[in-house]
Amino acid sequence: MAGWMWLRCLLGPHLQRVHRAPEQSRPEGRAGRRGWSYQPRSLEKHTDSILGWASALWSLSYYSSPLLLCYLYRKGYICSSKLVPVSQYIGTVLVCLLGVACLRGWGRWKNSEYLQFISILEETRKNHTPANKNKLRWYDFDFSYWPADFSWTEVDNPKLSKAGVSLLKPEPRLRGAADSVLNSVRTLPCHIISFLIAHSFGRRMLYPGSVGLLQKAMKPMLQQGQARLIEEFDGTRNKLVACDGNEIDTMFVDRRRDGGRNGKTLVICCEGNAGFYEVGCMNTPLEGGYSVLGWNHPGFGGSTGVPFPQNEANAIDVVIQFAVHKLGFQLSDIIIYAWSIGGFTASWAVMSYPEIQAVVLDASFDDLLPLALKVMPDSWRPLVQHTVRQYMNLNNAEQLCNCGHPVMLCCVLYHRGPEDIMSNRGNDLLLKLLQFRYPKVMTDEGVRVVRQWLGASNHIEEASVYSGYEVDDDWCVSVLQSYQTDRDVFFPWSVGETARKYMHNFETTHCTPLPFSEFHTPWRL
CATH class of the missing domain: 3.40.50.1820 (Alpha/Beta hydrolase fold, catalytic domain)
Incomplete structure (x- = not known):
């Protein structure tokens, strides 16, 4: 039994924090007491540090392997006579690291706090009951070891498969069969380069x-x-x-x-x-x-x-x-x-x-x-x-x-950014949405008016633009309500509304968190 528990500690996850002891319940009506960081003992701490450095060096060598292999080849190290000693050296390092991992497992086994955690984790894996899960959630550890709480297979959705949900695809250009084959061959290098860019530095x-x-x-x-x-x-x-x-x-x-x-x-x-x-x-x-x-x-x-x-x-x-x-x-x-x-x-x-x-x-x-x-x-x-x-x-x-539903989708768009406020792509998002929903209003003149409102540098200028066109909010809403009552149709509609029902300005930098005072629920008809 002791050997089995040591093996669990050896293969177990990193434990970072104990949010609250599992036997403590949440005090009624308020949050619980503060947790504490997990304190490994000396043996576990030092062996974990060694394995951490080994992992970092492996990652560094993995990403630099093309350059490293070129260097070793030019120096003549990649040959049969020198590969054998190198492989022996690598094998010795791996054996040493295995020994270090075993010592770390021993250090965890001697720590009562880690033993309690690993016991709760194993019990939750065997019996994923609410009581066991409630005990486990008070620990912060490697999430890869966390048992699954919900899966897409639990929902009976005939539209969903392992291929994934459906996305809007770019419209393909219409070509003849022969032209399509020739174009595919001609653009093959572009496809290869695009794939490499997207899956390397592009995604990052x-x-x-x-x-x-x-x-x-x-x-x-x-x-x-x-x-x-x-x-x-x-x-x-x-x-x-x-x-x-x-x-x-x-x-x-x-x-x-x-x-x-x-x-x-x-x-x-x-x-x-x-x-x-x-x-x-x-x-x-x-x-x-x-x-x-x-x-x-x-x-x-x-x-x-x-x-x-x-x-x-x-x-x-x-x-x-x-x-x-x-x-x-x-x-x-x-x-x-x-x-x-x-x-x-x-x-x-x-x-x-x-x-x-x-x-x-x-x-x-x-x-x-x-x-x-x-x-x-x-x-x-x-x-x-x-x-x-x-x-x-x-x-x-x-x-x-x-989005086909005429009422349920309502948008509030906050735009932020540089001094040239019209360079913000949030404005383009708003204009495209309005042009789709209200094409009869968002003609060239309508777009010009909305752009003028979007270009206002502060709330006073916004109000000035708004009042300058003598917009009657109550009349606009009554027209929309009448239109919706007479015609149960999806967008686009043949009537329109002003931009400030969809856009709210919040002047700050892009990375500043939005305060709750600016978190407005969207306008709906």
């Missing part, structure tokens, strides 16, 4: 939060943020399995039992390209007393995979299914709140689930392509266009315009 530039080095640098901050959500807000961490096999790391704060009017509404937060739920935009709806569900992009924090559009859509889909089928919320009780690049998953969600109550987009954009073209040389234009459309097609405006 677009989603820097997926880079392991950045996550290691932010690890203390992420652990502190997660501890705050669990210990102060009684948050619950869950692992969701998406249809592509990726495991999605989520955090749920339930306010329904607090009795507030906002607690019955769930805000699902979609983070930016370097954002994590631990330190991201969850704080804004939490300030307002909402129930909140945060999740990390694939490849961020405890989530597995890589954040390509298909994986992103698969992730938000399983998050919504979890909110409905496991947490007990109705789609009409859900608001999607997204910051920056999170607008892609938010717009996909409301396009695919039109019953969702609302979507709030903070500092988002209409399409990735114009942003990519802006930072790349003009000579790269064809390559950038092909790479974005094939592998990183974040087409937020197109997805918003494909």
Whole structure:
């Protein structure tokens, strides 16, 4: 029995923090007491440090292997006479590291706190009961060892398969059969280069939060943020399995039992390209007393995979299914709140689930392509266009315009940024949405007026533009209500409304968190 427990300690996860002792219950009506960082004993601490350095050196050698192999070849080290001693040296190092790992397991076995944790983890794996899960959630450890709490297979959805949810695809150019074959051969090098760019530095530039080095640098901050959500807000961490096999790391704060009017509404937060739920935009709806569900992009924090559009859509889909089928919320009780690049998953969600109550987009954009073209040389234009459309097609405006429900989708768009306010892509997102919904009003003159309002540098100028055109809000709303009553049709409509029902200005920098005072629920007819 002792040997089996030592083996569990040897193969077990890193334990970082104990949020609260498992036998402690949450005090009635308030959050529980603070937790503490796990303190390994001397043997475990030193052996863990050695294995950590070995892992870092392995990662460094892996990424630098092409250059390293070229150097060794030029120096004549890659030959049969020298490979044997090198392989023997590597074997000796591996044996030593195995011995160090065994010593670390011994050190964990001698630590009563780690023994208690590993026992709870094994018991939860065998019997995934609410009582066992409640004990396990007070520990912060490697999320890969966390048992799955919800899977896409638990929902009977005939439209969903392992191939993933459906995305809007770029419209293919019409060509003849022979022309199509010749064009495929001619553009083959471009396809290969695009694939390599997207799967190497392109994806990492677009989603820097997926880079392991950045996550290691932010690890203390992420652990502190997660501890705050669990210990102060009684948050619950869950692992969701998406249809592509990726495991999605989520955090749920339930306010329904607090009795507030906002607690019955769930805000699902979609983070930016370097954002994590631990330190991201969850704080804004939490300030307002909402129930909140945060999740990390694939490849961020405890989530597995890589954040390509298909994986992103698969992730938000399983998050919504979890909110409905496991947490007990109705789609009409859900608001999607997204910051920056999170607008892609938010717009996909409301396009695919039109019953969702609302979507709030903070500092988002209409399409990735114009942003990519802006930072790349003009000579790269064809390559950038092909790479974005094939592998990183974040087409937020197109997805918003494909929402068929005339009432349930309402948008508040916050734009921020440089002194030239009209360069902000949030303006383009608003204009595309208005042009789709109200084409009879958004003619050349209508677009010019909205651009004039968007170009206002402060609220006084906005009001001046608004009053200058003598806009009668009550009359506009009555016309829309009459139109909706007489015609039960989806958008586009042949009538229109002004931009400020959809856009709200908040003057600050792109990376400043949105305060709750600026978190307005969208206007609805």
